[in-house]
Amino acid sequence: MSESFPKAAITTPNNNDVGNKRLVYAREYTLDLPRISSVEVPLKVSPSPESVAKAVSMCGGLSSIKKALQSQDDTGLELHLNLEEDENGASSFFNEHPIIGRRVPNRDESILLKISLPKGTLAKHNNNLREAIASCSDQKKLRVVPVAIINNTIRFREMSDFQIRLDNVPTAKEYNESFNSLNWDKFKDYVNSIPDFDTKPYENLSSMTVDRTSKIPSRDWQLAPIPRFSMVNIPYIYKFRDNPYAKKSDTGESSVKGTYIKNFQQLVYDFNTQTGIPTHPHPEIVRIFETAKETGVYPGTSKDFKFLEKLQSCLKILNELFEKRPIWVKRHIDGIVPLELHMTLKVALSLCSYRFTKGPWRNSYIKLGIDPRTSNEYAKYQTEYFKIERRLLTDPRIKKNLPAPPPKDYQSSVPGEIDPRFEFDGKSIPWYLMLQIDLLLKEPNINEIYSQVEFLPEANELTGWFNELDLTKIRKIVKYELGCMVQGNYEFNEHKLTFFKRMIYVKESMMKDQDADGDVDMDQDNDDNGVEDGEMDDALLEEAEDEEQEDAEDQAGESALKSEISDGKQDENSEPDTFDIKTASFNEVMDKIAKHNSESAEYLKDYLKGLVQESSLR
Numbered sequence: 001m002s003e004s005f006p007k008a009a010i011t012t013p014n015n016n017d018v019g020n021k022r023l024v025y026a027r028e029y030t031l032d033l034p035r036i037s038s039v040e041v042p043l044k045v046s047p048s049p050e051s052v053a054k055a056v057s058m059c060g061g062l063s064s065i066k067k068a069l070q071s072q073d074d075t076g077l078e079l080h081l082n083l084e085e086d087e088n089g090a091s092s093f094f095n096e097h098p099i100i101g102r103r104v105p106n107r108d109e110s111i112l113l114k115i116s117l118p119k120g121t122l123a124k125h126n127n128n129l130r131e132a133i134a135s136c137s138d139q140k141k142l143r144v145v146p147v148a149i150i151n152n153t154i155r156f157r158e159m160s161d162f163q164i165r166l167d168n169v170p171t172a173k174e175y176n177e178s179f180n181s182l183n184w185d186k187f188k189d190y191v192n193s194i195p196d197f198d199t200k201p202y203e204n205l206s207s208m209t210v211d212r213t214s215k216i217p218s219r220d221w222q223l224a225p226i227p228r229f230s231m232v233n234i235p236y237i238y239k240f241r242d243n244p245y246a247k248k249s250d251t252g253e254s255s256v257k258g259t260y261i262k263n264f265q266q267l268v269y270d271f272n273t274q275t276g277i278p279t280h281p282h283p284e285i286v287r288i289f290e291t292a293k294e295t296g297v298y299p300g301t302s303k304d305f306k307f308l309e310k311l312q313s314c315l316k317i318l319n320e321l322f323e324k325r326p327i328w329v330k331r332h333i334d335g336i337v338p339l340e341l342h343m344t345l346k347v348a349l350s351l352c353s354y355r356f357t358k359g360p361w362r363n364s365y366i367k368l369g370i371d372p373r374t375s376n377e378y379a380k381y382q383t384e385y386f387k388i389e390r391r392l393l394t395d396p397r398i399k400k401n402l403p404a405p406p407p408k409d410y411q412s413s414v415p416g417e418i419d420p421r422f423e424f425d426g427k428s429i430p431w432y433l434m435l436q437i438d439l440l441l442k443e444p445n446i447n448e449i450y451s452q453v454e455f456l457p458e459a460n461e462l463t464g465w466f467n468e469l470d471l472t473k474i475r476k477i478v479k480y481e482l483g484c485m486v487q488g489n490y491e492f493n494e495h496k497l498t499f500f501k502r503m504i505y506v507k508e509s510m511m512k513d514q515d516a517d518g519d520v521d522m523d524q525d526n527d528d529n530g531v532e533d534g535e536m537d538d539a540l541l542e543e544a545e546d547e548e549q550e551d552a553e554d555q556a557g558e559s560a561l562k563s564e565i566s567d568g569k570q571d572e573n574s575e576p577d578t579f580d581i582k583t584a585s586f587n588e589v590m591d592k593i594a595k596h597n598s599e600s601a602e603y604l605k606d607y608l609k610g611l612v613q614e615s616s617l618r
Contacts (some may be wrong), residue, residue, distance in 0.1 A: 036112070037069045037152040039101065041079060059101075069103070069152055076100040077154050082163055097161040097228060104153040112150055116143040162229035261300050261307075263346040266354040271373075273460040278354045285350055291549050311344040318352050321416075322367040328353075328379035329364050331432050335412035335419050360464030363434055372464075376455035379465035380438040386478055387433065391488055401488050406431045426481050427490065433482075440474065445482070445497050469506050476500045494522040534598050586610045 045055045051203050058066055058080050068077035078098035117132055125131040136142040177183060178190040215423035248254050264282035268275060280286070290296040292308045317337055321328060330349070337345055353365040360382035361372050372378035392398045403421075418439070421431045425442035441447045455465045463471050477500050484492055503566040584592070587609075594601035 003134065008480055031111075031146065031149065033111075033146060034148045035151045036148045037154075038150045039065055039154045040156065041071075041101075042099070042156050054198040065154075068101070071103075074102060076102050076261065079156060081160060085352050097163070099156050099160055100233070101154045101158075104155055107400070108150045109149055110146040110153075111146050114143075114145045114147045116145075117141070142496065151266075159230065159235060162235075164229075166488070179582045185489075196264075199479075221406055230253060261298070261347060263350040265346070266349045268354060268356050268544050269358070271356065271359040271371055273458070277366075277369070277371045281351045281368065285347070300535065301412040307344060310341050311348055314341040314344045314348040315351055318342070318348050322352060324416075325381075326367045326370045327361060327364050327372060327378065327436075329432075329434060329436060331406070331434070332412075332418045332422060333365075335406070335410050336416060339411070341411050364436070370393065371458045376465040379453075379455060379459075380436070380441075380450075382464045382466070383434055384437065384471075384475065384478070385441075386475075386482060387432045388482055388486055398486050401429075401486050403429050403431065426492070429485050440478065443477070445477050445501060446474050447478075450502060469503065472506050473500050476503075 040057055040540060041059065043055055043058070056062060056065065059077055060080075065077060068075070077100070079101060080098045115129070115133070117136065121135065122129065122132045125135065131140065174190050174193070178186040206449065266278045266282055266318060268277055281289075288299055290310075290313075296308065297303045298307040298311065304395050314337055318333070321333065321336065330345075333345070333349075334342070338353045349365055353367055355365060356362045361378075363385065364381065365374060366428055370378075372381065388402075393402075406419075406421070410419070414420065419431070421428075422435075423439045423442055424430050424435055424446075426444070426557040430439075437450070441450055449470060453470050456463075456467055459465050463469075480496060480500070481492055484490070554555070590601050590605055593604065
């Protein structure tokens with residue numbers, strides 16, 4: 001069945017009378033046309049046969065192009081930008097790294113048009129086809145005819161890798177003259193020139209002879225180039241955005257608007273306790289603030305903007321907040337400060353707080369003069385940043401379970417307090433996964449761990465006031481419950497939670513996955529948030545259940561033993577009552593269990609290698 005272009009109505013003016021228009025339909029063309037393939041090369045190819053032949057050669061010849069177009073896999077087509085041949089016709093294939101072109105899906109079809117213009121029209125418009133077509137007011141002088149449909153295309157979208165030329169390197173030249181040209185005599189000479197069991201192949205670098213007649217600068221390089229120089233083959237998307245306060249003049253010179261206000265936020269870069277903390281705002285912002293109060297206008301703003309009045313109102317609210325809580329996360333403050341004061345928030349924070357760039361309070365604003373390293377009462381304000389597994393986030397079934405992030409203009413549902421939707425209680429996914437410790441305490445298991453915490457004598461940069469084990473328990477529970485909730489599972493496994501709470505040493509410490517700032521990269525952890533795509537971690541679950549069963553058997557054995565002694569029914573041939581579970585050997589414990597349950601004793605002997613004293617585990 002032949003296809004055709006749909007008819008299009010074209011109106012032409014008649015004596016400039018808009019009311020009298022004549023409909024002219026475009027000509028119909030059949031699409032019963034040949035289907036052809038194409039290769040879109042990132043080269044400037046002229047219509048000359050020599051230029052086309054060179055482009056085909058750079059792609060490996062017609063056979064390589066045909067193979068790539070007909071291939072069912074994704075091997076692609078190699079385009080060599082610097083492919084040159086020597087006098088023997090041999091090419092140095094390792095001179096540079098090619099760009100790989102890939103096939104476009106067959107559904108991406110396009111029509112090849114033949115456009116005929118009056119002679120000299122294209123040259124008159126500097127080969128600009130769009131302008132040349134637009135200049136043809138007489139439709140009879142312009143002819144457009146479809147000649148084929150392109151239904152198989154190879155496109156090059158990769159970046160070109162860094163290139164290296166080996167033309168003047170003796171080793172590369174010898175290789176091309178032998179292996180690459182298949183010259184048998186030179187093939188033998190090349191092989192014989194290579195020492196057997198050469199332990200130091202690099203020693204001749206300083207004494208080698210290079211071709212000084214080459215226009216290419218010589219380099220002492222005898223080794224083959226690495227497979228790739230660039231680590232990526234497609235460009236990064238940097239998502240660059242212009243500075244909203246910057247503007248460009250007619251001359252192209254950039255400058256920053258006068259409304260840009262520097263906040264002079266003070267930062268502490270060293271967590272060492274010998275490094276002091278700010279007790280007063282930065283002197284420059286104090287000077288600016290005092291000047292503003294004298295003049296009634298904050299420098300850099302207009303009087304009508306009332307920036308100073310809004311700043312003073314915001315500062316009053318922040319002072320009250322820092323009296324309630326000495327350490328805040330800015331996202332929590334956003335919902336308490338009225339929206340009309342947000343423009344002054346960063347300046348106001350600079351007047352009453354400072355920040356650490358590393359350590360457990362790095363993502364928070366701390367009241368001036370308060371040093372959280374001096375007392376463990378500030379441990380509950382430490383921040384922990386959690387991430388949901390990237391694998392889970394890419395699953396379309398998971399996305400529907402994730403809450404929408406808080407809008408930028410949100411207001412707290414509890415006036416003057418942190419919005420409860422930022423808290424982690426194990427019943428819902430919080431709005432924001434950078435959580436202070438006290439925002440985790442509504443989860444019963446974490447609260448239980450926190451109530452039994454023994455703080456360190458002094459805070460450290462990695463775990464603050466907590467020892468590593470307690471912090472790992474909290475992190476494991478949060479990560480596991482988050483992994484369950486994003487999958488729609490709010491019925492947590494009690495055995496697994498019990499296992500986390502009863503950990504006596506850090507078996508899989510998250511602390512090993514910290515970045516330069518101390519952040520825990522939970523995407524690098526391989527326990528998949530404690531769950532396997534919709535099911536529980538069976539190995540961990542069985543381990544916890546086995547441990548509980550062993551405890552039950554020990555308790556049963558001890559109860560039976562006490563009952564036997566209290567009843568005075570000890571066998572006459574039995575051993576004296578000198579058994580002590582704390583000092584008994586493994587065999588003694590097994591023998592004692594065997595008196596009550598021989599099957600369990602045999603089972604434990606087969607699967608246990610011995611006993612480890614509790615003191616050795618700490």
